[in-house]
Amino acid sequence: MNIFRSEPMRVRSWAPRAASLTWRLYDFQLTTYAILLLLFGLAMAYSNSVGATHTSLSPDSTFVRYLMWSVIAIVVFLIATIFDYRWLRTFAWPIYVLNVGLLVMTLRFGSSTGSAGTSARWIVIAGFQLQFSELAKILMIIVFAAFLAGREKQLRSVWTVIGAIIVLVPPWILVMLQPDLGTSLVLVGTLAGMLFMSGVSLRWLGTLAAAVVGAIPFVWQRLVPYQQARILALLNQGQDPRGSGYQLIQAKTAVNAGGIFGKGLTNGTVNLPVQTTDFVWGVLAEELGFLGSMVVLALFVALMWRLLVCSWRSNDQFAILLGCGLASMMLFQVFVNVGMVLGLVPITGIPLPFITYGGASLVSLMGGLGVLQSTNLRREPPAW
Numbered sequence: 001m002n003i004f005r006s007e008p009m010r011v012r013s014w015a016p017r018a019a020s021l022t023w024r025l026y027d028f029q030l031t032t033y034a035i036l037l038l039l040f041g042l043a044m045a046y047s048n049s050v051g052a053t054h055t056s057l058s059p060d061s062t063f064v065r066y067l068m069w070s071v072i073a074i075v076v077f078l079i080a081t082i083f084d085y086r087w088l089r090t091f092a093w094p095i096y097v098l099n100v101g102l103l104v105m106t107l108r109f110g111s112s113t114g115s116a117g118t119s120a121r122w123i124v125i126a127g128f129q130l131q132f133s134e135l136a137k138i139l140m141i142i143v144f145a146a147f148l149a150g151r152e153k154q155l156r157s158v159w160t161v162i163g164a165i166i167v168l169v170p171p172w173i174l175v176m177l178q179p180d181l182g183t184s185l186v187l188v189g190t191l192a193g194m195l196f197m198s199g200v201s202l203r204w205l206g207t208l209a210a211a212v213v214g215a216i217p218f219v220w221q222r223l224v225p226y227q228q229a230r231i232l233a234l235l236n237q238g239q240d241p242r243g244s245g246y247q248l249i250q251a252k253t254a255v256n257a258g259g260i261f262g263k264g265l266t267n268g269t270v271n272l273p274v275q276t277t278d279f280v281w282g283v284l285a286e287e288l289g290f291l292g293s294m295v296v297l298a299l300f301v302a303l304m305w306r307l308l309v310c311s312w313r314s315n316d317q318f319a320i321l322l323g324c325g326l327a328s329m330m331l332f333q334v335f336v337n338v339g340m341v342l343g344l345v346p347i348t349g350i351p352l353p354f355i356t357y358g359g360a361s362l363v364s365l366m367g368g369l370g371v372l373q374s375t376n377l378r379r380e381p382p383a384w
Contacts, residue, residue: 025376027310033303034077034369037354038070038362040296044280045357047266047287062357069359073366080370084378088371089318092146096167099139102132103174110178121178133175133183134351134360137190138368140171141325144191148198149318156201161208164191181227182350186332188212193328194321230347247273251341254282262289277356278349281341296355300334307369310376319375326368 045066049057057063088095110123122129147167151160168191175184195205220228230247254270257263268286272279285293304327311323330353337352339345351361 027376030306033299037299041354066357069362073363076363077366077370080367081373085371085374088142089146092143096143099136100170106132131360133180135364138364144194145318145321148321152317155199158204161204182348189332190329194325197324248343251279251282254286258286258289260290262287280356281338314375314379323372
């Protein structure tokens with residue numbers, strides 16, 4: 001059986017038909033929630049730039065760099081909104097090949113920063129530090145959506161699940177080799193969410209979940225020592241407070257120190273490692289408190305809801321799956337990032353969308369949201 005056969009053979013045009021934009025269908029709520037979260041991200045970048053030392057902003061500060069990336073991300077969002085999203089389905093497999101090529105290039109020419117030590121995750125192009133694994137999250141959503149939309153009438157077949165896994169494996173292996181456990185988990189979580197939302201048989205999803213659990217010993221043996229130490233620190237909280245448990249202890253201390261209302265922006269005092277990226281939620285909870293944290297979580301919930309609403313309004317299965325993929329990716333990242341700060345899940349380096357400093361993450365995410373807005377503008381307007 002050919003698992004990649006997308007639909008019965010019939011003559012059709014290789015390109016999508018031209019369609020005029022219907023701007024009254026633009027979803028302002030989706031854009032509003034995204035911009036508000038982006039502003040929270042800028043506030044955290046500002047706090048991380050001047051809070052600890054109370055010095056003035058420098059041109060190479062985290063805030064200035066994040067502000068620059070924010071402008072680029074908004075431009076990418078607008079371009080993606082105007083772009084006809086249906087071309088993405090037409091070129092889904094060339095996009096897949098491009099994605100694999102970028103990940104191979106990262107392994108060959110990539111450099112490392114931070115505690116990763118021997119990792120190869122970043123490529124420097126024209127002075128910009130790019131992380132193609134972040135772009136891979138969005139590109140794989142496009143590929144998964146094209147694959148599942150093409151098998152709309154075979155979704156309850158086990159071959160659909162097997163085919164989706166085969167599509168996932170090459171980029172997943174390349175990401176694991178960097179090594180980037182966080183992104184590899186996001187890819188798996190995103191695919192699982194898209195399979196569930198597309199209507200794949202729960203029996204096969206349960207089998208897939210059991211296979212993932214069974215693969216844990218195999219994956220464990222291939223984790224580098226610092227990744228294993230992070231997982232063991234979760235299972236033995238409070239032990240080795242000056243070593244592998246230091247990050248988790250400091251993160252929980254920061255959250256507790258924030259109280260209900262927080263200490264105020266730039267007034268955080270708890271020393272958090274990598275507080276602009278992995279543990280930015282700890283900074284946010286300390287400075288904005290429980291109420292501020294709940295506002296941010298509410299914005300995430302609202303944004304994910306708009307992603308699903310926008311996709312469900314479309315009569316195009318590909319567009320529906322794009323929205324489900326973006327919502328699944330965001331839900332997984334928010335849950336894991338907040339969970340690792342609270343000591344509920346292992347520390348894996350998964351960024352918090354919009355809030356974590358990272359140009360590639362922000363630009364890729366805004367590009368994905370722009371693609372979903374493109375589906376809004378090209379759907380059939382309601383009769384009323």
